Amino acid sequence: MSGDSAAGGTARTPTTFHWGRYDVVSSGDRVVAVEPHPGDPDPSPIGAGAGEVNHAPYRITRPMVREGWLLGEGDSVRGRDRFVTVTWERAVELAAGELARVRAEHGPAAIYGGSYGWGSAGRFHHPQSQIHRFLAMAGGYTASVNTYSFAAMEVVLPHVIGGTPTSLHERGPTWREITEHAGLVVSFGGLAAKNTQMVPGGPSRHTQTSWQRAAAGAGVRFVNVSPVRDDAADELGAQWLPLRPGTDTALMLALTHVLLAEGLADTDFATRCCVGFDRFGDYVLGRSDGTAKDPAWASGITGVPADAIRELARTIAAHRTVINLAWSIQRHDHGEQPYWAGIALAALSGSCGLPGGGPAGGLGIAEHGTRGHRRIAALPQPAGGAVARIPVARIADMLLDPGGTIDYDGERITFPDTRLVYWAGGNPFHHHQDLGRLERAWQRPDTVIVHESWWNATARRADIVFPVATTLERDDFALGAADSTMTAMHRAVPPPADVRTDHAVFAALAERLGFGERFTEGRTEGQWVRELYDRTRERLGAEGIDLPGFDEFWRTGSAALPEKDMTPDGGSFAALRADPAGAPLATPSGRIELVSDTVAAFGYPDCPGMPVWLEPYERLGTEAAERHGLHLVSNQPKTRLHSQYDGGRISRDSKVGGREPVDLHPDDARDRGIADGDAVRIHNDRGACLAGARLTDAVRPGVAVLATGAWFDPDADGVCRHGNPNVLTRDVGTSRLAQGPTSGTTLVEIEPAGPDVPAVRAFDPPEIVDTDEAVTATGSGRPG
Secondary structure (H helix, E strand, O other): OOHHHHHHHEEEEEEEEEEEEEEEEEEEEEEEEEEEEOOOOOOOOOOHHHHHHHHOOOEEEOOOOEHHHHHOOOOOOOOOEEEEEEEEHHHHHHHHHHHHHHHHHHHHHHHHOOOOOOOOOOOOOOOHHHHHHHHOOOOOOOEEEEOOHHHHHHHHHHOOOOOOOHHHHHOOOOOOHHHHHHHHHEEEEOOOOHHHOOOOOOOOOOOOOHHHHHHHHHOEEEEEOOOHHHHHHHOOOOOOEOOEEEEEEEHHHHHHHHHHHOOOHHHHHHHHHOOHHHHHOOOOOHOOOOOOOOOHHHHHHHOOHHHHHHHHHHHHHOEEEEEOOOOHOOOOOOHHHHHHHHHHHHHHHHOOOOOOEEEOOOOOOOOOOOOOOOOOOOOOOOOOEEEEEEEHHHHHHHHHHHOOOOOOOOEEEOOOOOOOOEOOOEEEEEOOHHHHHHHHHHHEEEEEEEEEEEOHHHHOOOOOOEOOOOOHOEEEEEEEOOOEEEEOOOOOOOOOOOOOOHHHHHHHHHHHHHOOOHHHHHHHHHHHHHHHHHHHHHHHHOOOOOOHHHHHHHOOOEEOOOOOOOOOOOHHHHHHHHHOOOOOOEEEOOOEOOOHHHHHHOOOOOOOOOOOOOOOOOOOOOOHHHHHOOEEOOOOOOOOOOOOOOOOHHHHOOEEEEEEEEEHHHHHHHHHHOOOOOOOEEEOOEEEEEEEEEEEEOOOOOOOEEEEOOOOOOOOOEEEEOOOOOOOOOOOOOOOOOOOOOOOOOOOEEEOOOOOOOOOOOOOOOOEEEEHHHOOOHOOOOOO
């Protein structure tokens, strides 16, 4: 199944990434160009860099084993070792042997199955599905729950509004409703256009920014509550409230205080459709603790003038209002609180349950703001495969503290004694916090097995590396979240000779471990793609949707699905407003829980039973800022998806002197003797990195913005030469409730790096030697 031939011996092949549809132009086994699909009105530029990375010098093209591990040298260090080329047979033998040994000696919980959801837009070649199926059939493993993106929201919202962890996305107002009915969108964390580029499964058409423009054109006003002005497009004409990072909860409580104190709150909705209104109101008004959460109180915390807070509260009460909660606001210490407080503010605003109003989660993130997401068929998973689970952001805790315990959502979790980490899909040395701590933790397991296409930091810290095919080298199909077009993902070029797909690796391991037929079910990869499409076609057929047969779909490259306003999971706020008794939410009370007796009963001092202001471990305006006077915002990059394609042209062109840019306000730069384009050293007590200064008044004074995703490139002292912000972030949970990441709560200081800065080595492959050379040198070799 190849692309269409074109003039000059080239072929044009359609495919899909998480950031949209593209046509891949190839010649022989080389990608010539990656061009946006002509039907996309606002395509992401990121895909243009995918082709060159496919053939990059840091591509992994043969199975590799870390030399010290292969030779049994117990004092060797992951991340600093040479690698040895081995045959596929040898790599499979070594990996299967370790999996069997660890399971026999330590039990299945000693094997951690690491993966993350952005590995592939396709349904079959989805690394997370592949590794979980394999490890489950192999006898079980320890898995993770929740996400780095919005773990706090995932855990707290089911207690507050019921439904699945992401059901707020389905229950919030759509852009069409906002355009037709709303007067105001107040967005905590902004509506950054860069975040609309991607969605799991890939958008067939980027429409988010056009919907925002349409709403503004219809007279909807926007308020951008963020330390970064560019978190709302200039064309929206948004009012900018540049609050101190991590203080959204205090601002929400003060807005609620004005609604209550001035008689503007929707007390009818709060009384009929919520529980805990009186207790929450007493807290906000200061009756229960003696501190009124009024604008003057909040101004001292947030830096937003008290008059501006009062004016915004009155505007909220006077208009049909959307209270939008970006994912970023909950990646802070006590990150559960802003989402809970945001729901409470929306409930009292007068707009909850009315067309075009109420709370929203993630407007301006991916292509959210539409409804109708359909769950298409995925690789089947055996029941009971995960014998233990940990919150996803607690992996370093698990590795460093076997047998230790943590609280999590009313449970007590005991960490297993992890002896083997198997990672396929994702790059923990990009998205985890306090990478120096993770570096230490990563030395603890006996064995680390990684599937990778490139020599990123995680591959460099593996013992066995299986080289795997990229999206451009596989057949698959995709459907983006809330999208209405299913797309075919045609293989554009063959993988290098010694590179296989994730599925082929697991199939070979399963065969050696004795369950090969069960894992593959006797199907080839092409047959699996067809099978999952046929299952999807059957499932949607039951809903009255007539998809074409697979052959026609594969030939045409896409299939349209009718838009459908699906019933929100957990109940509708509109139905709740109309009839609280007849249309309850999936909460214990059936209503919005401004106060949750369930959460209160957990007894967590860092997450009580209602939204409150809790002082974070560090922030601007406190003594902690006297040593480290800048708050670091490590947001999502504009030029890549997390760390994917950081070596691609689009990402490289955004660098300053080859390093990740850090945005500084000119006043902060002047005070530190920093000029635009300077190499700078960013540091705190946890670590340090180098970056390139970029001066702009689009950031609040006292704030530095360093996007995530620069490939981790530490020198001998652990200083990242490339600019990965997670050498600076603290690795602690949001609270005992969710145990989510708190990367947003980070103070730093910045200084000129001086003239003698080291070169970036992030894209240099490690030293590689031949198997025979390594074994002959010692006369030994790890047994199979």
